[in-house]
Amino acid sequence: MADNGITPRERDYSQWYLDVISSAELCDYSPVKGSMVLRPHGFAVWDLMKGELDQRFKDTGHVNAYFPLLIPVSFLSKEAEHVEGFAKECAVVTHHRLRAAAGGGVEPDPTARLEEPLVIRPTSETIIWHMYGKWIQSHRDLPILINQWANVVRWEMKTRPFLRTAEFLWQEGHTAHATADEAVEETKKMLGVYADFAENVMACPVIPGVKSASERFAGAVDTMCIEAMMQNGWALQAGTSHFLGQNFAKAFDVTFTGDSGVREYVWATSWGVSTRLVGAVIMTHSDDTGLVLPPMLAPVQVVxxxxxxxxxxxxxxxxxxxxxxxxxxxxRVKVDARDQLKPGAKYFEWERKGVPLRLEIGPRDVAQNSVFAAPRTGGGKFGIPVDDNLKATVEAKLADIQGVLLQRAKERLAARTFRVDSYAEFKEKIEGGGFFLVNWCDDAANEATIKEETKATIRCYPLDGQAPTGPCFYSGRPATHVALFARAY
Amino acid sequence: MADNGITPRERDYSQWYLDVISSAELCDYSPVKGSMVLRPHGFAVWDLMKGELDQRFKDTGHVNAYFPLLIPVSFLSKEAEHVEGFAKECAVVTHHRLRAAAGGGVEPDPTARLEEPLVIRPTSETIIWHMYGKWIQSHRDLPILINQWANVVRWEMKTRPFLRTAEFLWQEGHTAHATADEAVEETKKMLGVYADFAENVMACPVIPGVKSASERFAGAVDTMCIEAMMQNGWALQAGTSHFLGQNFAKAFDVTFTGDSGVREYVWATSWGVSTRLVGAVIMTHSDDTGLVLPPMLAPVQVVxxxxxxxxxxxxxxxxxxxxxxxxxxxxRVKVDARDQLKPGAKYFEWERKGVPLRLEIGPRDVAQNSVFAAPRTGGGKFGIPVDDNLKATVEAKLADIQGVLLQRAKERLAARTFRVDSYAEFKEKIEGGGFFLVNWCDDAANEATIKEETKATIRCYPLDGQAPTGPCFYSGRPATHVALFARAY
Known part of the structure; x- marks a missing residue:
């Protein structure tokens, strides 16, 4: 650990991440393993994300609703693949009452055992499609374009703040459509919303693509995703949008009367992003001094x-x-006039907290009617006159900082994305991190072997339209895709 | 049920409430008993409340954070009174995995039993004070002024949409202070925020007061509340603010070093309102035609x-x-240009959904460059010219509707608040509903007897400063308070 309490990235990237989080007071560990407390500064980043996303969802015609936290266990097993993916590691409610225990304290009351256990939602497709079955009768009830902001629980054994926790906050969109085309279009549209948000709000460039079958959401026909690159060259899945076909409509018997008068199954999508995006922002922009936040997501933009x-x-x-x-x-401005801290200590604190722009004001600045500006992204301090243009100047500087962060992340992504043609080369280079584009012949067994041998997975088949330029880099068979491999969080 | 699908209030008030909710598509029943689905129209009302409250919380110096859903059972029993109030009817998580069941489906995996069961938070004092113990060292760490927007679960056997459900959405403020005075001041301040919100946003006049010992929050030194009157004369507790003394600080050993250098226990408050406020709005303003919403909480203000x-x-x-x-x-405006519905059917639908103002536009209105306005609160239709003043005119009309609703509610509250001097008179009148102000000698046993005999409880000791004018209406002993009795939801 360095003098500032933050382990340098070069020495230990994982520890650096934890140090940045703790020194910025973004979150804390709770007494329940894997459950995290979002402290005010960390929660505020999520809240800003939420505001930006919610507006985008509304602009694309969606409305919010709220579905129950608890789901009957029998619901999970209605969709054959879904049960495999989600019925395993989840929190199970078996009793609805506690009683005084013989040795003191309390314990579950055996007389209050539930007839059917309930699970805390790991995701809400099942309960929502049960309700859609009640609401959808005819094509006039379609489309349904609902989003939910909620907490979910997936019992994770290996957790990491923001990136993987037992409970996390997210949004889940669940839409119902009369045709497959419309549902596919919705799936793509929301992926586009996510990609735009990642780039223009989070300042994180992303690779949009389609998941291979083994990385697909349990119950989806197709999973689309955006993949971001962290500073160690690892990938982070930053959002997913699923075309669910008629799988959930069939599992919950949700049909509508089409124009032809025939009952047809409804087509579905679901899409979500979570508090792991806060982790993505931290890992993309921060440095050895601490947190760096893009101005659009900074709870304090100017100190x-x-x-x-x-x-x-x-x-x-x-x-x-x-x-x-x-x-x-x-x-979003804060004046730090605390008596008990010296200026240097204040600078240090706000730098660790990722405030994009600091304005220093000493007696000489007052005399000159100006402030001395220090951007968190470096590049030297400079004076700004306190005149009618002050706000515009500061806004322009914040926009500039936002742009600098995006530009740096783009350059990093470009510099560490490699085309490799042989598995030998791949195995050698993967140790250093980065994204690897390869000609690939779709094969789940080979995918599993590569994961086993290199800890890298197919992050996606990018949507940029590139076609394979040769045989599969692994099997030598005719390539079916260009695949993006990487190690991932 | 009448032709419009809504049972008149006079015939069956409880059924009327359910009919208003279902015809406005505010919520729906979920497959888990007592858990409610907040449909888009109902959720939007809550979301508008949330926006207004959140701004008021921030204006009074509070920040948002998020604490875990799951709480170790042992935490609940750390505060002696709290455990009595909250450790009983709650959802208990005992397993973290499901497995395939012999007869098909899934079941809790016996090998994944938790060492210590977890409860889904019924309220978060315990987990939050555990965390405050980590964060508070010196008086410089105080005050902590945190609010959380969250879902909570209390296993209720008798449920009613919005008013009493197993899972509900709420906010809970939890503050930590160096002195008792400061905590008491915070308790009162937040009650004031709630009272202001109820009156000026919900258009619901309320009686602020203090709870009797038997109605106090489990673990509080004092519980303050606001009580609203529904159209049947029953009371609805619309918000509570608790002075918790040092009870939770002692239970979780949270101390700070004061100016004197001595370790002292921290002083606490908590305060909350929930989705039951949506029920309060429905019950206060709606009529036999359906939902009536105050413009400030109407997802669609103008159709x-x-x-x-x-x-x-x-x-x-x-x-x-x-x-x-x-x-x-x-x-918040919606144009309803649907082809398949006649104008009358549209009017009917938007009236049931509580839209405050309808603007009708026929060919003649176009020719006259005007619209024909119909307020949901009645009073006759009138023309509005479509000129530069249009928006100001509509805004003024919405403010007028907001004012009319508040005025009507105030008149109802005044007309049905009675001073009674004898228990005989009370027993006779309570059948007709209403608020009853009585001279009262504080006595938990008498309070219980009255509840048993009349189903009425002390809603609060009002804060309006009125002193008792004679002996206790029940016991004849010297009165200690003026008490407000009513039947309550």
Whole structure:
């Protein structure tokens, strides 16, 4: 660990990630293994994401609703593949009452055992399609375009803050359509919404693609995804959008009367992103000094630090700082006029918390009617006059920081994406991280072997339209796809 | 049930409430007993409440965070009174995996039994104070002013949509303070926020007060509340704010070093409102035609219904309707240009859904460059010119509707609040509903007897400063309080 409490990335990337999170007070461990407490600073990042996404969902015609947390176990086994994927590691409610225990404390009351156990939703397709069965009668009831913001629980043994936790927060869209074409279009549209959000809000460039059969969502016909690259060259799946075909409609017997008067099964999609996106933002932009946040997702975009010696100076600089804050109204601004910390300690704290822009104000700045600006992304400090253009200047600087972060991430992605033609070359290079584009002949057994031998998986078949340029890099058979392999979180 | 599918209030108030909810598509029953599905229209009302409340919480210095859903059972029994109140009817997680069952389907895997069972939070004091114990060291860490938006589960046997359900959505504020005075002030401040919200957003006048010991939150020193009156004269507790003293700090050993250098226990508050407020709004304002919503909480504030005969007329009126909608940008407006429904059917549907203002547009209105306005609160239709003042006129009308609803509710509350001096008079009048102010000598046993005999409880000791004017209406002993008795949801 370095002097600032943060292990450098080069020394231990995993520890660096944990140190950045703890020094920025983003989350904390709870007494329940794998369950995380989202502290105010971390929750605020998620809340900003939520606001941006929710607006995009509404702009594309979706409405919010809320479905129950608890699902009868029998529901999970109605869709044959879904049960394999989700009925395993989940939290099971078996009793509805506690009683005083003989040795003190409380214990489940044996007389309050549920007839049918309930699971805490790991995802809500089953309960939602049960309800859609009640709501859908005719084609006039379609499409249904519903999104839900909720918590879900998947019992994970190996957890990592934000990236993999037993309970996490997410949104899950569940739509019902009269035709396959419309559902496929919806699947693609929402993937596009995610990709746009990742790039333009999170400043994370992503590779959109389609999952191979072995990485597909349990119950989906096709899973589309966006894959982002972390600073160690590993991939992080940042969002998925599933074309579910008629699988859930058949499992829950959801039909509608089409124009022809014949009952037909309804077509479905589902799509989601979660608090793991906060982890993606941390891992993409932060440095050895601590958290770096893109301005669009920074709970505090601008911190103003008045600097003074003695009470006489204090009044003047703090008043000026408040005036500057007022001029920046509409941005997320904080004035740090705490007495007990020296300026250096304040800088250090706000840097660790990822504030994009710091404005320092000393007595000389007050005299000159200006502030001294220090961007979190570096590049040297500079003065800004406190005039009618102040807000526009600060906004432009924030936009610039947002752009710099995206540009850096794009360059990293480009520099560490490799075309490889042989498995030998792949095995050698994968140790250093990165994305690997290969000619690939779809084969689940070969995929499993490669995962076993290299810990890398097919992240997706990219949608960029590139066709294979030669035989499969692994089997030598005619290639069916260009595949993107990487190690992944 | 009447022709419109809604049982009149006079015939069956409880059934009327259910009919209003179902005809407005606010919520639906889920397959898990007591768990409710919040349908888009009902969820949107809650979401509007959430936005208004969240802003008020932030304006009073609070931040949001998120704590885990699952709580170790041992936590519940750490605070002696809390365990009595909350460790009974709750959902208990005992396993973390399912396995294939012999007869098909899935069942809890006996090899995946948790060492310590977990409960789904019925409220979060215990887990939050466990975390506060990690975060609070010195007086510099205080106050902590955190709020959480979350779902909670309390296993209820008798449920009623919105008002009492096993799972519900709510917010829970949990604050930590260095002094008792500061915590008491916070308790009162948040009760004030709730009272202001109820009156000025929900258009529900409320009686703020303090609970008697038997109605107090389990673990609180004092519980403050706001009580609203429903149209049948029953009370509905619309929000609570608790002064928790040092009870949870002691249970979880949370201390700080004060100015004196001595370790002291931290002082606490908690406060919450839930989706039952949606029920309060429904029950306060709706009528035999269906849902009535105050404009501030209406997902659709203005519905525009173009009226036409034949395709030639349609183009003109729909274009004009779109123009009007555009002029009202910023309000929540919907144009209903559906072909398959006649105007009357549309009016009927939007009335049942509680839309405050309908603007009808026929060919004659287009010719006259005006719209025909019909407020949901009645009072006759009137024309509004489509000119530069249109938006201001509509906004004023919405504010007027909001005011009318509040005024009507206030008049109902005043007309049905009675001062009674004898238990005989009370027993006679309570059958007709209403709030009853009495001189009261605090006595839990007498309170229980009255509840047994009349189904009425002390809703609160009102904060309006009225002193008892004579001996206790029940015991004849010297009165300690003025108490508000009522039957309650």
């Amino acid at each position: 103003i630090t008045p600097i003074w010696k003695g009470e006489a100076e204090k009044a003047g600089v703090v008043a000026f700082a408040d005036k500057v804050a007022k001029a920046l109204k509409g941005l | 525009i219904t173009p009226i036409w005969k034949g395709e030639a007329e349609k183009a003109g009126v729909v274009a004009f309707a779109d123009k009007v909608a555009k002029a009202l940008k910023g309000l």
